[in-house]
Amino acid sequence: MNNKQAAEILSDYLKKGKHRITPERFEVLDAAIEYEGHFTADELYIFMKNNNSNVSRATVYKTLELLTACKLISLRNFGDNMNRYESNFKRKQHDHLLCLDCGRIVEFTDNKVNKIQEDISENLGFTSSSYSFNIFVRCKNKANCPHYND
């Protein structure tokens, strides 16, 4: 998926609903794709402001909901009671390991997680929709700990 394809997905999604196609929404999409790593709505708003965008905070919040709905970005909750997003641009499915010492967020993939999620849902009589799996860890060697984020 490239930016143009992403724009098309958003465009299609908007047309299907009673949504309008506005330049602001594509500005938010572009920023979300360009942003490195995970971001909160406010972080993206500041990022856009710094890049001379005039899109308002309210519009950023609302558009991120739309982008999540059409799966162009993913909503993540890392247990700090804030909505974090990450673009699905050129990404494969993954979960997160979060270091409580240095704040690092490491992505990992384990096929067993998906299987467990589907099995449990089925066994309990539900249709699986999505899941959230976060592992919280400590640095094994604090001396090597880089103390950076994302």
Next chain:
Amino acid sequence: MNNKQAAEILSDYLKKGKHRITPERFEVLDAAIEYEGHFTADELYIFMKNNNSNVSRATVYKTLELLTACKLISLRNFGDNMNRYESNFKRKQHDHLLCLDCGRIVEFTDNKVNKIQEDISENLGFTSSSYSFNIFVRCKNKANCPHYND
């Protein structure tokens, strides 16, 4: 573990730190044990108020942190940006399945989850601390959906 044992665990924990033993803290502990299902700090505060307690909201919030620290209760994040707790009284470790249709929260246990969490942490060079695993589902048969919570 009974209520008396729980009180002893709290008591020991408080003594070990530079914390004081106050009646308010044991009131919060009792309420947390008595409360059915998962609760937010505010819900517990209201629950206590209704049971003629005069413990303040601030004390409830702070005490829940202490109870979490000494593992008498567990902090859960279900993706709605609110801190939810549940007492560990007579409970074994479990994870949660949350129905987006009816709000039901079903507990399940799968030993593979714990193993995955430990393996991933180890493989990436960390010491595993805790994890959060939530499965979001839809009712298979909406007609049977009871629409109750917890």
Next chain:
DNA sequence: ATTGCTGCAAAACGTTTGCACCTAT
């Protein structure tokens, strides 16, 4: 022309904090 969207500021929400008084040690 209609209906949805934007931007702004204000409100909402759960949670945290400052502070004066109180209490366990």
Next chain:
DNA sequence: ATAGGTGCAAACGTTTTGCAGCAAT
């Protein structure tokens, strides 16, 4: 006596909302 806890209300930070003007259909 002193360090820590409590209760109250105010502050906080993120998110949502109300509304007047604007723009896509």
